[in-house]
Amino acid sequence: MLRFIVLTCMAFVTTFVGVFWAMRGFPTTTPSLVAPLRPTLSTSFGDESSKAYERKAWEAEHTLQSDKDPKLDALRMDALQAGTAYAMSPCDKTMKANLIAATAAYARGWAKIYDCPNPAMGMFCSEQKRDQANAAYSTPLDVRVKEQLAEAFEQKGIVKEDFPEDIRETVLAFTGPGLWFEPSAVCLPRQRASANAR
Numbered sequence: 001m002l003r004f005i006v007l008t009c010m011a012f013v014t015t016f017v018g019v020f021w022a023m024r025g026f027p028t029t030t031p032s033l034v035a036p037l038r039p040t041l042s043t044s045f046g047d048e049s050s051k052a053y054e055r056k057a058w059e060a061e062h063t064l065q066s067d068k069d070p071k072l073d074a075l076r077m078d079a080l081q082a083g084t085a086y087a088m089s090p091c092d093k094t095m096k097a098n099l100i101a102a103t104a105a106y107a108r109g110w111a112k113i114y115d116c117p118n119p120a121m122g123m124f125c126s127e128q129k130r131d132q133a134n135a136a137y138s139t140p141l142d143v144r145v146k147e148q149l150a151e152a153f154e155q156k157g158i159v160k161e162d163f164p165e166d167i168r169e170t171v172l173a174f175t176g177p178g179l180w181f182e183p184s185a186v187c188l189p190r191q192r193a194s195a196n197a198r
Contacts, residue, residue, distance in 0.1 A: 069136070072109060076141050079106040079174075083148035090155035099152055100162050106145065107170040110137050150176030 082102035086095045113133035116125035153175040163171050 008175070024194065073141070074110045075102075075106045076139075076145050078102040080141075080145045080148050083145070083152040085151040087155060088151075091156050096158060097184055100158060103149060103171055103174060104163055104167055106149075107167050110173075111167065111170050113137075146174055146176075149174055 018083070039057050079102045082095070086092075086099040089095050099193040113129065113136055114125065115129050116122055122130065160168050
């Protein structure tokens, strides 16, 4: 008899909670925790005004990110594009060559401003020129370039010896810890498979 009363009470409570929940529209979270969804754009997809807005936002982002030095901007964009391409396709020999060339050119630009014959012995070079080089290479676009280069070199496959000896130490400042002596973890299985197929 006691079990019948307990089961009847449980059925009553479950029914009451179910009806109460249904009256509220079956909410799954409390209203205070989740904000209602709102559209982020007032224009429809493909609308000319939305395209113009996107273009202006892109221009604003890219013009604010550099110091407007055309030569440095060319080096920055080449390094950014080469880093992106290599990160997406680390086993492509062309992408590897492009990344090495773009990174070396980017590092040479910094070294030209620094004007120190041996950066490893930087204590004997001008601190003012070093600060000037660091300032020139610290724009938001440079930050993006360094992040992209670090991501690309994390793919492995490029070692210090791939760079000319006079620029190796400078290159290390822009590549992150990925530029060491290890072969590409991504490309090794493919290289072994192609070697076994011959």
